[in-house]
Structure formats: structure tokens, C-alpha cells
Amino acid sequence: MDSIDRKILDSLQKDASIKNVDLADRVGLAPSSCLRRVRNLWKAGIITGSVVLTDGEKMGRNVKAIVSVRLFDHGNDARKEWLNALIQERAVSQAYSVSGETDAVIFLTLANMSEFQELSQRLFSGDPNVFQFVTHFVMEEHKFDLAN
Known part of the structure; x- marks a missing residue:
């Protein structure tokens, strides 16, 4: 290149x-x-896709949250099972396994707090492999750039 x-x-x-x-x-x-x-x-696989970005507010999805998750079981099977359920969710825009005190960081784009409550009950507090999760709600966006 x-x-x-x-x-x-x-x-x-x-x-x-x-x-x-x-x-x-x-x-x-x-x-x-x-x-x-x-x-x-x-x-060469340098360009891997092409996307259209939408305005979350105009799409009715104007609540953004960042969730850090700690798991009980770090084994591949348990972690993969939880991640597979997670990535099927429309509200999950990004999901990362990370190093440090947290096992995963999840970016959510939600319609409202009711959607967050339902999703967090099902994927976080209701999942027996989730030890702890902490949610940060985005108040202001200062930079959003997907370019490398």
C-alpha cells in the first residue's frame, strides 16, 4: 500500500x-x-465492506450506552455462548472482548430505557455467566469516526 x-x-x-x-x-x-x-x-482484503450510516435520532434509536461486563466463566464455550446471544441483538452495535478487569465492552444503540431494561435483564443480570455489568449512558458525542 x-x-x-x-x-x-x-x-x-x-x-x-x-x-x-x-x-x-x-x-x-x-x-x-x-x-x-x-x-x-x-x-487484498484491505477494503472489507461498505456501509450506510444512519442518524440514530431520526431512526428512533437515540439512547446510546456502553456496557462493561465481567464474566464468571472465562472458558471458551461459556464465553462464546454468551457472545453469540449478544451479537444477535439489534441494539448491540459493537462488541469486544477486552483485557483488564473487564471481559467485554458492548456498545448499544437503543430506542428508549424500556428497551435497555428488557435487554439488560435478558443478557446481563439474567445470564448466570455474567458476574457484573456496568453501564454508561452517552450524554454527548464528541467524535464518531469509523475510519482507520
Whole structure:
């Protein structure tokens, strides 16, 4: 990957819907060369997908929470079973196994507090493998950027 590829990726991460001719102009390439590079980035697995981001408030999902979870059983089977149930949930936007005092960090995007209560009863306080969970509700968002 060279500096041109990096410019292509930076541009696509800001707006994946950009037309190839505009992308080529932005990075200083001929459209055919730009398209070839983009295809090569896909083939190499550097570009892994393309998404549409939505406005949570306009979608009726304006409550954001970050939940840190400690588990009783850290064995692969128990942890995988719990994570598999977790990732099936619409409200779970991100889930990470982490090091340190916490075993997992979960990002939730919720419609309201009732949804949080139901979900937390089922996935956290109602799960026998969950030792402890702590929830932080997002009050203000200062930066949201998915680009690497």
C-alpha cells in the first residue's frame, strides 16, 4: 500500500458513495487507474465492506450506552455462548472482548430505557455467566469516526 492507496482509503472512508471519476480527481489519478487500485484493495482484503450510516435520532434509536461486563466463566464455550446471544441483538452495535478487569465492552444503540431494561435483564443480570455489568449512558458525542 502506498500513499495513493491511503488517499483512496481516506476518501472512501469519508464517503463510500463517491463516484470513481471524482475519487480519481481527488487523489490525482486517471479514472481507470483509480478503479484498478480500488479493485485491488478489495481483492487484498484491505477494503472489507461498505456501509450506510444512519442518524440514530431520526431512526428512533437515540439512547446510546456502553456496557462493561465481567464474566464468571472465562472458558471458551461459556464465553462464546454468551457472545453469540449478544451479537444477535439489534441494539448491540459493537462488541469486544477486552483485557483488564473487564471481559467485554458492548456498545448499544437503543430506542428508549424500556428497551435497555428488557435487554439488560435478558443478557446481563439474567445470564448466570455474567458476574457484573456496568453501564454508561452517552450524554454527548464528541467524535464518531469509523475510519482507520
